[in-house]
Amino acid sequence: MKAVQFSEPGGTEHIAEVDVPTPEPAPGQIAIAVRYAGLNFVDVLARRGVPGYATGWPYVPGMEVGGEVAAVGEGVDGFAVGDAVVAFTVDGGGLAETVVAEAGLAARVPDGLALERATIVPLTWATAVGLADAAHVSSKDRVLVTGAGGGVGDALAAVLSLRTPRCVVGGTSANSAGRLAAVYRPAVRDAEFGAAARKANDDELFDVVLESIGGDVASASLGLLAPGGRYVSYGAAAGQPDPAAPAPADLRRNNWTTAGFSIINRARADARAVGALIAAVFALAEAGSGWELPAPRVVAWDEAIDAHIAQAENRSPGKTVVAVRGS
Template sequence: MRALVMTAPGGAEHTEIREVEAPSPGPGQVAVDVAYAGLNFVDVMGRRGDAGYVTAWPYRPGKEVAGTVRAVGEGVTGLAVGDRVAAAPVGGGLAEVVLAEAALTVPVPDGLALREAAAAPLGLATAVLLLTDAGRLTAGDTVLVHSAGGGIGHAVAQLVPLIGGGGRLIGTVGRPEKAAAAVASGYDHAFARDEALPEAVRAATGGRGVDLVLDPLGTEALELDLELTAPGGRIVLFGNAGGGAVADLPPLGRLMAGNLTVTGFSHRALAATAPERLARAIRTVLDLLAAGDLTLPVTEVPGLTAVPAAHDAMAEGRATGKYVVRVAG
């Protein structure tokens, strides 16, 4: 089978498509014939060699797929060869066949295309968990989302009204030209992250600030988040897009004074420690997609060979929205 392989830290120059042996499932695992795989920034962080993402090279990226069950391992129940599924493998999803834990392999409802389902296991599931479990979104909350122009950013915009938010939705983008795409995806406002941002957010919230911040920028914007969060607000830190060192968290007194919550979220850690919670989130977003309540427009990358260029666009902050690659079919 063909698989995308990263041979050393760096960029596209170290990415190849190789012929490798198709894996067979161990106990509790499922082998999936991949039809579509989602592209995610975590693969770019791995490719760059960010600390803590890749433990050995060559590395096979890809953490969300949709396809059909090719084989099931010992002890797997409720899934059979030929079933259409979406799955969150630990890695190796940018390939024609991938192994995933059965606990993180979810049937795709009838009528839902595998192309759209491929955005569910990591991207959409993360977005829903950021808003619910981690962010505790409440009706009327004003939400501020950094990197609003990307895959997670667009997913959050689609999900907020479905989860019952209803307050103002404000996004930030690294490049002003990405603001229009963020607004088109559902943000009431999208601002570039420059010196005018704090004042723009204050004006957009009538000076009150925001109730929930979703921030994948490490601690780069944490001071700004604290400044813009209304009393009782929540800040969810869920990434380190820049890949640099992170600062200490704010002193207790500052959190207590504002009744503020700072929360971390990790899809990878949830997959390892509470797979049933992650599987439930995947089921939720698949059902919303199948019912037509949720639509997440995706850009289709035509094949594995086109993935390194798409990763380049993500690494350079040029990408907008969600990308999925057609692996087979």
């Protein structure tokens, strides 16, 4: 079968389309004939060799797929060949014609929901729901999302809107600020990011910071946390060293709560917990909550490598999925 593969960690010269053996499901798994594969920044981190993403080399990226069940492994109930499903393929493999996934990280697609829209749920939108839960966001809160410009940022805007916080500021590049203004108060991530974010928040501190950039942005964001605030780190896209954590005395004095969130590590440790997040997204989409899962940008298979590179270079706003097979 055809697949996109990273031959070794490093630059874009290590990306190629290859032929690889078609995988078979092990006990507890299903095999999926992939129609759509979501592109995510975790694929970029995997290619760069950041620990915790690629499970070995060579590596086929892709952690989010939609398609039909092609085979069912031993001990799996609730799925049949031909079912339309989505899955969080936590060990990669999704940018290929067939992938295997843990049954606990897969879900049937609700009737009437287009498969390309459903494909953005298992990692992207499940992350947004998990973050809103981890930070206990409420209508009283002022919220900062430091990485508002990508797929998770778009999902967070919608998920947070259901909790009606007082203010939501989104950290963004200068190129994406205009696009995001409809759902965030944008703050450009430059040398003055901290001041810009606070100005966008009516010169107030933030009750919740959802931080995915790391390095200098993380350091600036820690300085924006109000007394009683909650800070959740869920990424380090900048590739810079993490700032020093607040001292215990500062945590006590300010009643701060700090936490980490990794949907990948949670999926590897407790597939049911992430399966519940996937189910929660579908439940919200079907509940008449005032929004629907958006249509992602769809690119053809022969554009997949260029689309991955564009995402790595911050030239890909919003969410992109690759059409792996024809309808």
